[in-house]
Amino acid sequence: MKNKMYKVLTTASILAMVSIPMAVSAQDVPTVTKHNGQGITHNQAKFAPGTIGQITDFVNDKTGKYVTVTGRGLTTADQSEIKLLITKHTKIVDSKGKKVALKTIIDEQKVVKAFYGPKITKSIPAQGSALTLVVQNESFTAVNGKVTEVTDTGIVVTGKNIYTQFEDTIVLHFAKNATIMGQDGKSIKASDIKKGMSVKAFYGPAVTMSIPPQSTTNYVVVDTTVEESVQEQVPGTDGIITNVDDNKITVMGSSMKDGGMNYVILSVDKDTKIVNQDGNPLTLAALKADVLVDAYYSGPMAMSYPGQTHADKIVVKKAATNKIEGTIIGSDRTDKGQVYVNVGSDENINNDVILNITEDTKVISALGGEDKLAAGMKVVAYHSPIMTRSLPGITNAEIVIITSDKVVSPK
DSSP states (O other), X not given: OHHHHHHHHHHHHTGGGGGSOSOOTTTSOOOOEEEOSSSEEESXXXXXXXXXXXXXXXXXXXXXXXXXXXXXXXXXXXXXXXXXXXXXXXXXXXXXXXXXOHHHHHHTTOEEEEEEOSOOOSSSSXXXXXXXXXXXXXXXXXXXXXXXXXOSSEEEEEEEXXXXXXXXXXXXXXXXXXXXXXXXXXXXXXXXXXXTOEEEEEEEEEEOSSSSXXXXXXXXXXXXXXXXXXXXXXXXXXXXXXXXETTEEEEEEEEBTTBOOSEEEEEOOTTSEEEETTSOXXXXXXXXXXXXXXXXXXXXXXXXSSEEEEOSEEEEOOOOOOEEEEEEEXXXXXXXXXXXXXXXTSSOGGGOEEEEOOTTOEEEETTSSOOOOOTTOEEEEEEOSOOOSSSSEEXXXXXXXXXXXXXXXXX
């Protein structure tokens, strides 16, 4: 039922994101404004550095009235977060110059363009005096995280919302004129973004109700250096836990560059180090079926299928998994490199899925036989969160496990 709900939500909304209006003013690179005492004048960027974002802190005590604005600089030289003194000279207005109460901005979590004088401290965050706060008509939010997948139209990011600090995974589609820049402030191409890179991406206001949610981004800052793992040079499996049985887990996926198995059973005990991607320790309870992991092992391997050994270290990943189970059937709706899966092996065609089998797809036989997919086979498949709006939905297969190899001869 869970898988069926996921597909209905996704197929009903995924491609609709492509048609979301690209002119989301809260994310567009703005025209900087400056107050001249008689309204708002434009094109004064050199006089007024600025930050666009939400007010994330408010202090009003004997030292003064301060707001902290968190978001991004209007130029690469401006602050992404700044603490600003609100004085009697600070103008707080909407885009038409009408006064707005500061309390309203804070209570309703409005997005503002905050302009301030050039004299700011070198503290973190920097501090200065607010000249003008301009309330925006559109809202946005942002995520700090890692790229877990690169798609034809965007990226999948897993990380923390910079305003709520909640961990989440979101599918982001690039707007037509999206600003994409590296950590040095220089423009880069979407094709330069690779899996594993760190990003800060602004998106919204429209976000789908799918799992995971999807939105459009107009502004992305990318750390183009992919952090190298400090993991020991030992064999391992980059994959997914498919079964947990007492102190043993079954992991299927791809072998590490230093060796390993694509299908292995690992014993887990007090000597096994279990951590998340940030290196923080976890308990055995974190090891559940359908969880993505990097599993490392170095001891002797039992001569069985699958191989069995002791787990030295298991890194639990944040990325969500998308799973279907069913039977491969012949269909004239598939092209070369695709298989049609009758999800649930039932008579309902509305929840079926077509899987793209790419060079990155790992096909594993749980039976030890051939790893070629054919009609009649029963499979468990883990796939991309991106799925087309068509019926059946089409998505990229990441791992396909053959659980029964009864092949149906073509008629």
